[in-house]
Amino acid sequence: MQVPLLDLKAQYSTIKSEVETAIAEVMESQHFILGPKVEQCERAIAKYSGCEFAVGVTSGSDALLACLMVENIGPGDEVITTPYTFFATVGAISRLGATAVFVDIDPVTYNLDVSQIAPKITPKTRAIIPVHLYGQMAEMDPIMALAQKQELIVIEDAAQAIGSEYKARRAGSIGHYGCFSFFPSKNLGAAGDGGMIVSNDGQRAEKLKVLRAHGSKPKYHHKVVGGNFRLDALQAAIVSAKLPHLDKWTAGRQRNASLYDRLFAEAGIAETCSAKAASVILPKVVTNRHIFNQYVIRVSRRDQLQAYLQKRGIGTEVYYPVPMHIQECFAYLGCKNGAFPESERAAKETLALPIYPELVESQLQYVVDCIRDFVLESEPDGDPSKQAVGSRL
Numbered sequence: 125m126q127v128p129l130l131d132l133k134a135q136y137s138t139i140k141s142e143v144e145t146a147i148a149e150v151m152e153s154q155h156f157i158l159g160p161k162v163e164q165c166e167r168a169i170a171k172y173s174g175c176e177f178a179v180g181v182t183s184g185s186d187a188l189l190a191c192l193m194v195e196n197i198g199p200g201d202e203v204i205t206t207p208y209t210f211f212a213t214v215g216a217i218s219r220l221g222a223t224a225v226f227v228d229i230d231p232v233t234y235n236l237d238v239s240q241i242a243p244k245i246t247p248k249t250r251a252i253i254p255v256h257l258y259g260q261m262a263e264m265d266p267i268m269a270l271a272q273k274q275e276l277i278v279i280e281d282a283a284q285a286i287g288s289e290y291k292a293r294r295a296g297s298i299g300h301y302g303c304f305s306f307f308p309s310k311n312l313g314a315a316g317d318g319g320m321i322v323s324n325d326g327q328r329a330e331k332l333k334v335l336r337a338h339g340s341k342p343k344y345h346h347k348v349v350g351g352n353f354r355l356d357a358l359q360a361a362i363v364s365a366k367l368p369h370l371d372k373w374t375a376g377r378q379r380n381a382s383l384y385d386r387l388f389a390e391a392g393i394a395e396t397c398s399a400k401a402a403s404v405i406l407p408k409v410v411t412n413r414h415i416f417n418q419y420v421i422r423v424s425r426r427d428q429l430q431a432y433l434q435k436r437g438i439g440t441e442v443y444y445p446v447p448m449h450i451q452e453c454f455a456y457l458g459c460k461n462g463a464f465p466e467s468e469r470a471a472k473e474t475l476a477l478p479i480y481p482e483l484v485e486s487q488l489q490y491v492v493d494c495i496r497d498f499v500l501e502s503e504p505d506g507d508p509s510k511q512a513v514g515s516r517l
């Protein structure tokens with residue numbers, strides 16, 4: 125049996141005619157950059173996210189960059205974020221000459237450990253970028269309370285979290301800005317790069333619109349230096365065609381997550397099963413709507429498990445093997461190995477399993493069976509590296 129990490133063809137076959145119609149409309153209009161299709165997509169994503177405004181941009185990476193640029197964040201400024209994220213979060217801070225200040229993650233949710241933020245705030249701190257990793261939102265209430273008290277900007281990196289909720293509020297709607305990615309493998313993916321920023325602040329949204337077109341307003345007059353961050357109409361039309369299906373796809377991912385939970389428990393290898401020492405720690409849902417961009421387990425001997433599964437036709441991925449504070453290009457920040465132990469541990473132990481909505485139960489059963497075989501073959505034999513990882517959490 126083959127179980128790929130993601131099968132975009134399976135999804136495309138169910139929406140082919142809608143996507144083709146959307147593409148044909150753009151081709152007929154010959155309007156490729158911004159324009160009515162982008163505006164329509166912006167309205168739809170704003171509504172979906174519980175926000176008043178949305179600004180289509182070239183990617184999730186540029187969404188983050190543009191928000192920081194609107195806030196004039198640059199050299200001498202500090203931005204607090206997590207080291208356990210995709211590169212773009214920290215890359216945006218660094219590209220503007222600002223300093224990323226890291227806060228370690230909560231080992232259960234993999235999101236910022238909010239209890240560690242306050243001590244990192246200095247007079248230079250300008251913003252916080254919480255990342256809603258794997259599709260589950262960070263603890264936004266304490267983050268917003270701190271930000272309000274210290275007059276900081278909050279930019280939600282919601283690239284993996286469109287439609288997720290924290291206390292019934294959608295990702296992107298709580299901070300000053302929310303940034304989405306339409307990278308093809310995201311829950312709502314385009315046919316290329318694309319992104320969007322949502323906000324409830326009209327002035328900020330307006331500034332973003334000017335900035336995404338080289339800061340031009342009126343045309344060919346520039347009060348600020350922006351960039352070419354314009355979303356193109358083909359991507360917007362495809363995203364709009366897919367959006368009505370998103371809740372159904374999210375429900376499919378949530379169903380698969382519950383199924384995994386049950387199958388791991390039945391196999392006797394879930395961390396909660398008392399019998400086995402060598403166990404698998406399952407993702408924990410702590411907010412009210414986790415959209416499972418990824419279903420990430422934690423195991424000891426992760427790399428061996430990944431190779432074992434690959435040999436059996438099962439695709440997995442490590443998000444992310446090297447935390448940002450120990451990336452070569454961020455060595456200038458002076459963070460050492462060991463500085464953020466939970467991020468470093470997660471980077472060694474986490475593994476994303478196939479979770480896409482078109483998977484069927486027999487495929488999930490196969491994944492769990494293979495993991496059980498691996499766990500049983502490596503039952504503890506006195507080697508502490510083979511012991512359960514669960515006992516620490």
Ligand SMILES: Cc1ncc(COP(=O)(O)O)c(C=O)c1O
Pocket residue numbers: 183184185186209210212213255281283284304305306307317318319
């Ligand atoms: C957490 C996070 N931030 C930012 C991005 C950047 O988005 P994009 O790939 O659209 O530039 C991604 C996408 O991979 C992401 O996962």
